[in-house]
Amino acid sequence: MDLPALKPLPMNEIVSFSTQKSWGISDPVRFYQLIDELKTLISPGHYIGDNLITWGRNNSLFEDDAFRKAWTDNIQNDADQAIAWRRYILATAACHCVHLPGDFVECGVYTGTGIKTVADYLGGTAFPKTFWGFDTYDYHPVQGHDFAGQQAGFFEQVCARFAAYPQVRLIKGLIPESFVQGCPEQVAFLHIDLNNAEGELATLEALFDRVVPGGVIVLDDYEWAAYRKQKQAEDPWFAARGYRVMPLPTGQGMVIKRCPPEQDGPRTPVPGFPRPTDS
Ligand SMILES: C[S@@+](CC[C@H](N)C(=O)[O-])C[C@H]1O[C@@H](n2cnc3c(N)ncnc32)[C@H](O)[C@@H]1O
Structure with a gap:
């Protein structure tokens, strides 16, 4: 598929973004007073929110009009607004994966804003891939962690949000048992x-x-x-398979699946770096 077009880059304008949604702040009033002062000292291109304070950025996400629309159209709460950069990581990963064989999968869907932002960025109701969404929906399986709205009838509300998206398949139930209800053979994303x-x-x-x-x-x-408990569990799991997670500034981690060595194409040998299949 054709990816959403990027407009010509305005060389004399840099977008800045600031929101008062972050986590782990003991004195928000003082914190945001300091942030207001900080903004007077830094160059444009700042991104402040979702526990990020950074500046001098291109802030590419805000210059991609198709993404801006998909993100803003789907904002349902403060967190959805603040995590714009995280959403752009998903959207741009999707630009890569949409060209691969296999379906898209999200495990942990909540209201579906992640799925809908990605789908709307890449074609909306014409999004070209099957997108599976696994969640318990009506309750959070970790006691005391329920998000707003997680109660009887919530699943139906999320399904209604995707009424015009036949390619989105929402599966209700506890992971991993729920995978028996349906699960793609090949996963691209x-x-x-x-x-x-x-x-x-x-x-x-x-x-x-x-x-x-x-x-x-x-x-x-x-x-x-x-x-941190997730990192503690995931690092050895990936290491046992020869992978290391790329930690992103957004708080996400990313892994790109390799070809198995027997499917890897020919490549010029680099002295000192034999292919795993070379002896
Ligand atoms: C942070 S929310 C997901 C947010 C969503 N990805 C987004 O982008 O807006 C986490 C979700 O994971 C779900 N969840 C956690 N553990 C689960 C499990 N074992 N099986 C199914 N759902 C689970 C919870 O019900 C909750 O809706």
Whole structure:
């Protein structure tokens, strides 16, 4: 498919973004006073929100009009607004994966804003891939962690949001047991956002081998200290398979699936770096 067009880059304008949604701040009033002062000292191109304070950026996400529309059209709460950069990581990973064989999968869907933002960025109701969404929906399986609205009838509300998207298949139930209700043989894009190590490892056990070469896995919580138990579980799991997660400044982690060595194409040998199949 054709990707959304980027407009010519205005060389004399840099977009800045600031929101008052971050987590782990003990004195928000003082914090945002300091942020206001900080903004007077830094160059344009700042991104402040979602626990990021950075400046001098291109902020590419805000210059991609198709993304801006998909993101703003789907904002349902403060967090959806603040995590724009995380959404752009998903959207641009999707630009890569949409050309691969296999379906798209999100484990941990909540209201469906992640799926809908990606689908709307790449064609909306004409999004060209099957997109699976696994969640318990009506309750959070980790006691005391329920998000707003998670109660009887919630699943139906999320389904209604995708009424015009026949390619979106929402599966209600506890991961990994729910995979028996339906699960793609090949996965091009896998977004894991469960906020608990047990569910995320169970997802990896079930789906990692189905991710096609070149397929992308995004772990929403990997680089957040608040979810350190997930990193503790996932690092050895990936290391045992010869992978290391790329920690992103957004708090996400990313893994790109390799070809198995026997499917890897010919390449010029580099002295000192033999191919795994070379003896
Ligand atoms: C942070 S929310 C997902 C947010 C969503 N990815 C987004 O982009 O807006 C986490 C979700 O994971 C779900 N969840 C956690 N563990 C699960 C499990 N073992 N099986 C199914 N759903 C699970 C919760 O019900 C919750 O809706």
